[in-house]
Amino acid sequence: MSDHRELAKVMDLFHFEEHSPGMIFWHPIGLKLLRLIEDFMRQIYQDHDFAEVRSPVALNRSLWELSGHWQKFRKNMFIVGSSDAEEEPDYALKPMSCPAHIAIYKSHKRSYREIPMRLMEFGMAHRNEPSGTLSGCMRLRQFVQDDAHIFCREADIRNEIGNFLRMVKQVYAAFGYNNFSIRIALRPEQRLGSDEQWDRAESALIDAVQALGYTYQLAPGEGSFYSPKIEISMQDHLGRLWQCGTIQVDFNFPQLFDLSFVNQKGDLEQVVILHQAILGSLERWIGILLENHNGVLPLWVAPVQIAVASVSEKSADWAEVIFRRLKQIGARVELHVSDRTIAKKIRELSARKIPLIAVVGEKEAMNQSLNLRRLGIAGQKEIPLAELEVELAHLHI
Numbered sequence: 001m002s003d004h005r006e007l008a009k010v011m012d013l014f015h016f017e018e019h020s021p022g023m024i025f026w027h028p029i030g031l032k033l034l035r036l037i038e039d040f041m042r043q044i045y046q047d048h049d050f051a052e053v054r055s056p057v058a059l060n061r062s063l064w065e066l067s068g069h070w071q072k073f074r075k076n077m078f079i080v081g082s083s084d085a086e087e088e089p090d091y092a093l094k095p096m097s098c099p100a101h102i103a104i105y106k107s108h109k110r111s112y113r114e115i116p117m118r119l120m121e122f123g124m125a126h127r128n129e130p131s132g133t134l135s136g137c138m139r140l141r142q143f144v145q146d147d148a149h150i151f152c153r154e155a156d157i158r159n160e161i162g163n164f165l166r167m168v169k170q171v172y173a174a175f176g177y178n179n180f181s182i183r184i185a186l187r188p189e190q191r192l193g194s195d196e197q198w199d200r201a202e203s204a205l206i207d208a209v210q211a212l213g214y215t216y217q218l219a220p221g222e223g224s225f226y227s228p229k230i231e232i233s234m235q236d237h238l239g240r241l242w243q244c245g246t247i248q249v250d251f252n253f254p255q256l257f258d259l260s261f262v263n264q265k266g267d268l269e270q271v272v273i274l275h276q277a278i279l280g281s282l283e284r285w286i287g288i289l290l291e292n293h294n295g296v297l298p299l300w301v302a303p304v305q306i307a308v309a310s311v312s313e314k315s316a317d318w319a320e321v322i323f324r325r326l327k328q329i330g331a332r333v334e335l336h337v338s339d340r341t342i343a344k345k346i347r348e349l350s351a352r353k354i355p356l357i358a359v360v361g362e363k364e365a366m367n368q369s370l371n372l373r374r375l376g377i378a379g380q381k382e383i384p385l386a387e388l389e390v391e392l393a394h395l396h397i
C-alpha cells in the first residue's frame with residue numbers, strides 16, 4: 001500500500017506547498033477526479049430530493065456570535081478583517097455551512113408544504129487546525145464537504161434518518177466499501193434542552209437504525225451539547241475504520257435562530273434541523289480511496305480510464321482512430337503516439353495507475369482491432385473495433 005501523497009504524485013493529481021499548509025493545489029487530472037465524485041453525489045442528493053445551494057465562504061462575525069462559533073471555535077476559524085474596520089465587524093471563513101443554510105431557510109416565511117426542506121452544498125470549509133496536526137488529505141485547513149441540512153418536523157426525524165442510512169449504503173458500496181458500522185452518540189452531561197426532548201431525539205435515532213435491521217453501538221455521553229448523533233465508520237480493504245458519514249439532530253439552532261413554519265392549522269411551529277454528511281471532506285475521501293485501491297480506482301470514477309498506445313509510428317494513425325472512437329463513446333481517454341518504445345509507454349502508464357491500456361500495432365491496424373490490457377490482471381485481449389462499445393459497456397464505461 002502506498003501513501004496517498006505518493007500516489008497523488010505519480011498519478012499527477014495534486015500537490016502541497018509549504019507556503020499554504022493544509023491546502024491542496026489540484027492538477028487537471030486530480031480536479032477531474034474531484035468533479036466525478038461531486039457529480040455522482042449531486043445525482044444521489046437530487047434523487048433523494050435535496051436541493052443544491054451555494055453560500056458565501058466568508059460570513060460576518062455577528063452571525064458566528066449568534067451561532068456560538070465565535071465564542072467556542074474562534075481559535076479554529078480564519079478571521080478576515082473587513083475593509084472598513086470602523087464601520088463593520090470582521091468576517092470569518094466558514095468552518096461549516098449551517099448558518100448559511102439557515103439564512104436561506106429564513107429568507108422566506110415557510111409553509112408546511114415546503115417541509116421537510118432538504119438543502120445541500122459542496123461547501124468550501126476552512127478550519128485553522130494546528131500545523132502539527134495536518135496530514136496530507138486526511139487533515140486539511142481547507143476542504144469541500146457534502147454539507148446537508150434537513151429542516152423538518154420532529155415527527156419526520158425517523159424517516160429522514162432511514163433515508164440517510166439508505167444513501168450511505170448506496171454511496172459506500174459504489175466506491176467498493178460494503179462494511180460500515182454505526183455508533184449512536186447519546187446525551188452528554190453538559191447539555192441544552194429538556195430530558196423529554198433528548199428522550200424523543202435519541203429514540204428516533206435508535207428506532208430508525210433498528211427498523212432497517214442494522215446493528216449499532218451506543219456511545220453514552222458522546223453526543224454534542226445540543227443533540228445526539230449517528231456516526232458511520234466504513235471499513236476499507238486494509239481493515240482500517242474511517243469515520244465519514246454523520247447525521248445529527250438539532251433542536252438548538254432552530255431556537256437560537258427562531259426557525260419556524262406555518263403548520264396546517266395556520267400556527268407557527270418550530271422546525272428541527274438534521275445536519276448530515278455522507279462523505280464528509282471530499283479531499284479526505286479521495287485520500288482514503290487512493291490508498292484503499294492503491295491508486296487503481298474503480299473504472300467509473302477513474303479520471304483517466306484508458307490510454308491508447310501505439311507500438312510504432314506505423315500504427316500511429318490507427319491508434320488515433322481508436323482514440324477518437326473511444327472519445328465518441330464517452331470514455332476518458334489519452335493518446336500516446338510518441339516514438340518511445342511500447343514497453344516504456346506501458347511502464348509509464350501503469351505507474352500512473354491508468355486502469356486500461358489499449359495497445360495498437362501493425363497487426364491490430366490490419367485486423368481493425370486493439371489489444372486491451374487491464375492493470376493488475378495478467379494477459380491481454382484482442383477486441384475488434386466493431387465490438388469496442390459492447391466490451392466497454394461490460395466494464396461500465
Ligand SMILES: [Zn+2]
Nearest residue numbers: 096097098275
Ligand atoms: Zn450543519
